[in-house]
Amino acid sequence: MATASFAAPSRGSAGAGALYVYGIAPAGVRAPRAGGVDGAAVRLLTSSGLSAAVSAAPARVRARRRDLLAHQTVLGELARQAPVLPMRFAVLAGDEGTLVAYLREQRLHFEAQLHRIRGCVEMNVKGVTVPGCFEDLVHRDAKLRELARRTRRRPDYDANVRLGEALARAVTREGRRAAQEVRSRLVPLARRTAQGEVDDTVVLSASFLVPADAEHRFRRTVEEQARRHGARIALSLTGPLPCYSFVDAPTTAAPALTGG
Amino acid sequence: MTVVTPSPYADELACVPRAGTLYDVLDLILDRGMVIDVFVRVSLVGIEIIKIDARIVVASVDTYLRFAEACNRLDLERTSRSKTVPELFGGGGAVGRTVAKAGARKAGRSLGDKVRDVLGTEGHRDDRDAEDTGYAEDAEDHARDGLDEEEHAYEESPRPQRRRRPEEGRRRPAGTSGERSRDRDDDRDRPRARRRSED
Numbered sequence: 001m002a003t004a005s006f007a008a009p010s011r012g013s014a015g016a017g018a019l020y021v022y023g024i025a026p027a028g029v030r031a032p033r034a035g036g037v038d039g040a041a042v043r044l045l046t047s048s049g050l051s052a053a054v055s056a057a058p059a060r061v062r063a064r065r066r067d068l069l070a071h072q073t074v075l076g077e078l079a080r081q082a083p084v085l086p087m088r089f090a091v092l093a094g095d096e097g098t099l100v101a102y103l104r105e106q107r108l109h110f111e112a113q114l115h116r117i118r119g120c121v122e123m124n125v126k127g128v129t130v131p132g133c134f135e136d137l138v139h140r141d142a143k144l145r146e147l148a149r150r151t152r153r154r155p156d157y158d159a160n161v162r163l164g165e166a167l168a169r170a171v172t173r174e175g176r177r178a179a180q181e182v183r184s185r186l187v188p189l190a191r192r193t194a195q196g197e198v199d200d201t202v203v204l205s206a207s208f209l210v211p212a213d214a215e216h217r218f219r220r221t222v223e224e225q226a227r228r229h230g231a232r233i234a235l236s237l238t239g240p241l242p243c244y245s246f247v248d249a250p251t252t253a254a255p256a257l258t259g260g
Numbered sequence: 261m262t263v264v265t266p267s268p269y270a271d272e273l274a275c276v277p278r279a280g281t282l283y284d285v286l287d288l289i290l291d292r293g294m295v296i297d298v299f300v301r302v303s304l305v306g307i308e309i310i311k312i313d314a315r316i317v318v319a320s321v322d323t324y325l326r327f328a329e330a331c332n333r334l335d336l337e338r339t340s341r342s343k344t345v346p347e348l349f350g351g352g353g354a355v356g357r358t359v360a361k362a363g364a365r366k367a368g369r370s371l372g373d374k375v376r377d378v379l380g381t382e383g384h385r386d387d388r389d390a391e392d393t394g395y396a397e398d399a400e401d402h403a404r405d406g407l408d409e410e411e412h413a414y415e416e417s418p419r420p421q422r423r424r425r426p427e428e429g430r431r432r433p434a435g436t437s438g439e440r441s442r443d444r445d446d447d448r449d450r451p452r453a454r455r456r457s458e459d
Contacts, residue, residue, distance in 0.1 A: 134331050152336070164324025244293045
């Protein structure tokens, strides 16, 4: 939606009074004590039973490590107190009035969203292929074995590249199979699952909406799976996280706001 | 926020999941989360490009050659005992390292690491591009602090030839695929692969 603030997108900044928005929580949460993006103090704007955590928008938003961490930390502090709807990094509201009006207008939507994630955390699991077990691969795959023999008889650059490529494909295939198995063990422990981007190396990337009281079990299961499939896939687990992957913005077309 | 679970198995079986880092959740912070259409989402120049780049980094001829080399050292006719890759690279000297460990370390080369690597490269290309270098510089500061226990993982960079700082010498990059376990092997194996490639 075009708003007045889009007038100067190249500068990556909004006008005076613009607010960096971290997330929305039920009214009653304490303001996070952690510093916000660009070191700004974080405060709560409360309206209609909802509180938005905001800070003065920096002159320029950049994806700096400390700012990404600040965003994450503020949300983490809120999420430990109550369900919170996390904003994506770098979302700005034009001014206080706009934000307060929006909270009032979309109260029902936000409350429903909060209800869906209440008592839950997001657990993110990623898995990357492990280039090991070559001997195993070669012995199980006749084609690969033949390629390896041929390469050994006539070792040249092209043959080696072909062999290596075939091995890489096999490693990816094994990793994907392991990812499938890991996923099938984790899905039943989660209320919802959100798939992330995968490629030939990152073969598993998924977020799981897990009830807080099942977090321990989830963690144990990931560890178990990591041990079982460690030769084919290396898993990393991050969480509990604010529920980034399980919140939806209001779908209604944005009403023509007064000014920007 | 990320919670680190110290694993009791860390030493005997290193294939337990490593706790995530900021890099592991970069995709969530930047791509997920709510975006409200009446608000403004500041465009973060460079980030989208970085993500595409990060995927391209992975597959390379260099990787293939090293896989092939590992395979060429195998006894193709023998059926039993699976050798671990670090053993293959380290001869008999891979004491206390298992392939699982290599695997666990390799986890560090997931999305975040690739992003960092690409960011670093971007930064190298144009130091004035704030969106790119801002993050990379920060990451460097962070690495220098030595606060991040996962630091070693970042150094297993897919493109170790770029942006190496001298102080990283104590832990040299372990190669594209993380299968290599010992620094000295790096010196020994790489030139060999290269020579072969020049034949």
